[in-house]
Amino acid sequence: MSDALASHIEKLLLCLVLFIGFIGFADGRxxxxxxxxxxxxxxxxxxxxxxxxxxxxxxxxxxDCVGPSFKTPDMTPFIAVHIKQGLSIAYYNEVDTALLGDANYSIPVALGRVVLCASGAWAGSFQTQCLPTQQDNNMWPQFNSECIVSIAQDFVSDGCYVPKSGNILTDDPSTSTLKLPPGSLSAPLSSPTRSLHIITPTLTTFIEPTISTIVTNGVTQTIVVAPFNASSNGPNQSKGVVLPIVLPLFFVILVALGVFVWWYKKRARERRYFAGPPPFDGPPPQWEPGDGK
Structure with a gap:
């Protein structure tokens, strides 16, 4: 193997390092x-x-996000959508308030700004907050762009807190307060409308979208339960599955190539050291004894 090939392998190692770094920093969760x-x-x-x-x-x-502080009116539509679905932390498209994913959603670079909404409870009080964001691990509002209201969601499906209504949706029928009526799984959703509340629950028995109803404080609400295998994250779900496999594979290749280049260069140095100067094969042609004086 030539030194040129070893140089190419070193460049390949650098590309692999940069690629792995890009994968890590492109993640928006x-x-x-x-x-x-x-x-x-x-x-x-x-x-x-x-x-x-x-x-x-x-x-x-x-x-309603109207007030002197923490009340940006632009966030009112997102607050209204967020409190009608069960994910306590969710990302929404800034243009049409469409649900993009939960706390593990990866923000595509080309998408630009999205809206992060979060609901929770502490010390007996409830709160919901929405704000625009463009990066991961970010809850820092810019120029008072957020809205914070003291309300909870109608129900919660990720187990983070119990809302004021007491409605929770889990994969354990003994703890879930939302019950689907018999035969609801046989009613697939064909044309969802904006009047229906979209849910992404943790129920693993759902095969296709279903329509059901719940009763909250005496008020009947129509809900749409999304299928278990239709993640709102789209390609981000596959990313969460592929990355744990791809990254260790790249790491193994990186280490193997690094060890190989080190071994090759070490052998090359040893060959040059032990070879010594070229052997003396006698005087050059047409040499005479007096030429060296």
């Missing part, structure tokens, strides 16, 4: 506990779920 300046925090619970832990708040108890 929550990767570490964070707190905003107002002491509202996002951290994992005992089940490993990212949850919103709000500081005690005196914000208004309505979803």
């Amino acid at each position: 929550f990767t570490a506990p964070i707190c905003a300046p107002d002491n509202n925090c996002i951290q994992k619970n005992s089940q490993g779920t990212w949850c919103y832990i709000p500081a005690p708040s005196t914000s208004g108890g309505t979803p």
Whole structure:
């Protein structure tokens, strides 16, 4: 193997390092506990779920974002959508308030800004917050662009807290307060409308979208339960599955190539050292004894 080939392998190693670094920094999900300046925090619970832990708040108890502080009117539509679905932390498209994913959603670079909404409870009080963001681990509002209200969601499906209504949706029928009526799985959703509340629950028995109803404080609501295998994250779900496989593979290749280049250069240095100067094969042609004086 030539020195040129060894140089090419070194360049390949550098490319692999840069590629792995790009994969790590392109990820938009929550990767570490964070707190905003107002002491509202996002951290994992005992089940490993990212949850919103709000500081005690005196914000208004309505979803309308109108007021002197923490009440940006632009966030009113997102507050209204967020409190009608069960993910306590969710990302939404800034243009049409479409649900993009949960706390593990990876923000595509080409998408630009999205809206992060989070709901939680602390010390008997409830809070919901929405703010625009462009990066991971970010709860820092820019130019008072957030809205914070003292209300909870109608129900919770990720186990982060129990809302004021007491409605929770889990994969354990003994603990879930939302019950699907018999035969609801046979009613597939064909044309969802904006009047239906979209849910992404943790129920593993769902095969296709279904329509059902729940009763909250005496009011009947129509809900749409998304299928278990239709993740709102789209390609981000496959990314979460592929990365744990691809990254270790790249690491093994990186180490193997590094060891090979080190071994090759070590052998090359040893060959040059032990070879010594070229052997003396006698005087050059047409040499005479007096030429060296």
